[in-house]
Every structure is written in C-alpha cells, then in structure tokens.
Amino acid sequence: MxxxxxxxxxxxxxxxxxxxxxxxxxxxxxxxxxxxxxxxxxxxxxxxxxxxxxxxxxxxxxxxxxxxxxxxxxxxxxxxxxxxxxxxxxxxxxxxxxxxxxxxxxxxxxxxxxxxxxxxxxxxxxxxxxxxxxxxxxxxxxKPRATAQIGVAHIDAAEDEAAGSAISPELAQKLVPGALVVGGILGALWYLRRPKA
Incomplete structure (x- = not known):
C-alpha cells in the first residue's frame, strides 16, 4: 500500500x-x-x-x-x-x-x-x-529589507521622470532611494499625485 x-x-x-x-x-x-x-x-x-x-x-x-x-x-x-x-x-x-x-x-x-x-x-x-x-x-x-520587493507599490523611473520637478528639493533630501519607509513612500506617492493648483 x-x-x-x-x-x-x-x-x-x-x-x-x-x-x-x-x-x-x-x-x-x-x-x-x-x-x-x-x-x-x-x-x-x-x-x-x-x-x-x-x-x-x-x-x-x-x-x-x-x-x-x-x-x-x-x-x-x-x-x-x-x-x-x-x-x-x-x-x-x-x-x-x-x-x-x-x-x-x-x-x-x-x-x-x-x-x-x-x-x-x-x-x-x-x-x-x-x-x-x-x-x-x-x-x-x-531583518528589515533595504530593497523594494516584487509586488510592493513603488514609484518607477518613468513616473519619476514624468513628474519632473514635482518633488520639492526639501522632499527629495528626505527620500532615501530604496528605503521601505511606509510613511515616506505613501507621502511621496501622494505628493506626485496631488491636485496641482
């Protein structure tokens, strides 16, 4: 059997x-x-x-x-x-x-x-x-991951380029490339997609 x-x-x-x-x-x-x-x-x-x-x-x-x-x-x-x-x-x-x-x-x-x-x-x-x-x-x-995972929301290079000068110099200094800081990522996404006055 x-x-x-x-x-x-x-x-x-x-x-x-x-x-x-x-x-x-x-x-x-x-x-x-x-x-x-x-x-x-x-x-x-x-x-x-x-x-x-x-x-x-x-x-x-x-x-x-x-x-x-x-x-x-x-x-x-x-x-x-x-x-x-x-x-x-x-x-x-x-x-x-x-x-x-x-x-x-x-x-x-x-x-x-x-x-x-x-x-x-x-x-x-x-x-x-x-x-x-x-x-x-x-x-x-x-151990916390220092790089983005596949499937995790992120701002890709094309969106960065299209946004151009949408990110203020102050915000750019605060963003650490590749960091998985939820508040920072969500804040950056909001900033890029916010209504333009």
Missing amino acids: IALLFAASALAQAACNLDEAIVSVREHGTFEGYMCLANAEESPARITAALLETPAQPRLSRALAVWMLQRADTAFDPAHIDTLSAADRRFLADGIRARRGRKSPVPEHDKAFAQFDWYAPVATYTDGRLKPGDKEKIASLD
Whole structure:
C-alpha cells in the first residue's frame, strides 16, 4: 500500500505542469498547485518571472515561501528572501520553528503546516531546539529589507521622470532611494499625485 502511495506521488510530481500550477495558485490557491511548485526545483525562477509579469500576487509569494520551507535544511538565496512579502517572511520563519517542533501560534499557519508530514508539534518546544543555521535564517527573514520587493507599490523611473520637478528639493533630501519607509513612500506617492493648483 505504501509503495502505491509513493508511486502515485511520484507520478503526480512527474505530471506537474509548472505553468498550469502557477495559474492554479494565482487564480484559485489550490493545494495541488502549491505542492507542484513546492516540489519542482525550477519553481523559484518561474514564480519570480510570474511576479515580475504581474506584481502583487500574494499567493505566488506564498508559493515561493512554501518552496523554501520544503528546503529549510539548505541555505536560502537572499534574492528569494527579498522577493517574499513581509507576511511570507513571517510564515517562513514560523515554518522553520514548526519544523523543529513548535506549534504555530497563527491559526492559518498551523492549518498550512498540518498538510506536511514533518509537522509534529512538541508541547515542550523552545527555540533551543533550533539549529544554528535555523537561527541565521530566521534572523535574515526578520531583518528589515533595504530593497523594494516584487509586488510592493513603488514609484518607477518613468513616473519619476514624468513628474519632473514635482518633488520639492526639501522632499527629495528626505527620500532615501530604496528605503521601505511606509510613511515616506505613501507621502511621496501622494505628493506626485496631488491636485496641482
């Protein structure tokens, strides 16, 4: 019986079409789509390309986080971390702890982790169960990002050029290129789109 399950799982992975899985995750958030992307080594490049094509797709960002979580015992590519939304970085950090026995305090995460065979919460869990590599990954995920993420609203170069002198010298001195300061970004967006007198 177990051999049949493994054979069926291997067949399902072999039949997985990444383009269809991306559409399935993007439009419906299907478990099969997430698992297809989680099991394919080439998923990060395909997911990143889909995010560049159409930004602000939280399900695809989550699919990348699930892919990384399935490989939590290997080093994370910093570019993949930068692609994740803040919510998905928290999901991934929570997942690293969950792989070591922590019961997720977030109900949505707990429900997602329960789909994996490695999820077995231990009542006596402490962060002492984390390996040094786990701690480094969590610190990297918790670190504020200095660069814009794919899918995060930003002012692109064409808008900057079209705005011309719309930004006052005082405001220009306050803006730090690439900084993710929500108030600064929202203020800059408002300033560029404000009604002109």
